[in-house]
Amino acid sequence: MPMKRIAAIICVFLLSLMAVSGCSTTKDLTKKVLPTSVAKKLITNEADLKKRVMTFPFIDQAGVGPEMTKKLSREFYDRLRSSPNLLLYDPPDGVFSTQAMESPQYGVVTSSKLVDIAEDMGMNALIIGVLNPVEIAVHKTGIWPFDDWKKLYTVSAAVNVIHTASKTLIYTDVATREYHKSLQESDQLDQEAYIKEITLEALPDLISDLGLTLDFLVSDAPWTGRILAVDGDTIMINAGKEVGLQDNAVFKVFSLGESITSGTGRKIHLLGETIGEIKVTSAMEKHSLAEPLNGGPFKAKQFIRLSN
Secondary structure, three states, X not given: OOHHXXXXXXXXXXXXXXXXXXXXXXXXXXXXXXXXXXXXHHXXXXXXXXXXXXXXXXXXXXXOOHHHXXXXXXXXXXXXXXXXXXXXXXXXXXXXXXXXXXOOHHHOOOOHHHHHHHHHOOXXXXXXXXXXXXXXXXXXXXXXXXXXXXXXXXXXXXXXXXXXXXXXXXXXXEEEEEEEEXXXXXXXXXXXXXXXXXXXXXXXXXXXXXXXXXXXXXXHOOOEEEEEEEEOOEEEEOOOHHHOOOXXXXXXXXXXEEEEXXXXXXXXXEEEEEEEEEEEEEEOOOOEEEEEEEEOOOOOOOEEEEOO
16 A cells, blocks of 8 residues: 555544544554654644753764764754754763763763753753664574574664753663674674674664654653742743743743652652742743742742643
């Protein structure tokens, strides 16, 4: 069946479901039953605000070298920058190095310094990726008497997304590509040269796949910000025209919820209960002023989310 016809049938099905279930149900179901590349074309987040995202260069544990690492990092950055729902920022000069990552494998951020810098700059999320070393394993394929032993080479790249307001890991993904060689073929190879060849061949596509997935997922996450300061009935928040905010927008305000102690001993606060609403009175470029609508008391560092 032609792809255009299949897409049309899917759209008709989703529109029919929307009529009986509502947009939210349709959106959730779309993400579950369709590939990301297809679902992204059918789902938009026009009602939400743009996300400020700081993307750090990939950490090279695959041994591809500084030039290739820089190229892949830029391609990943450009892929995310093409999204209409994201605002991409480079980290300040000199704040990032592999020494700032205590456990960089699989992109896990263990240094709170990087997250603090991103939050202070008004970022909603921080993304760090790793080009992993090629993994090699021997395994049996086929069924006796036609079974055979092969060597499996796995090239992979990983990214993690850190939610800066709550300082929690909200998403992680590892993209992989596998290469199989018989043991006889493998023994005849220059292992170092072959590993370099498949690494350079696979990584560009893996990086592109990760960028597409993160664009969709980060764009779809609810925008979360903070109250910066309160002076009487004047409230300053860390959102402005840059992210698409306009005057009269209404935000729900959440208290600081349960605190969790991280492995470094740092206290991480999650979203608590809704304590009221505020309305934007003056949207500026990166910040805005708001006034109380109901509830309270409102204090600096409380979380805010756009009210639907």
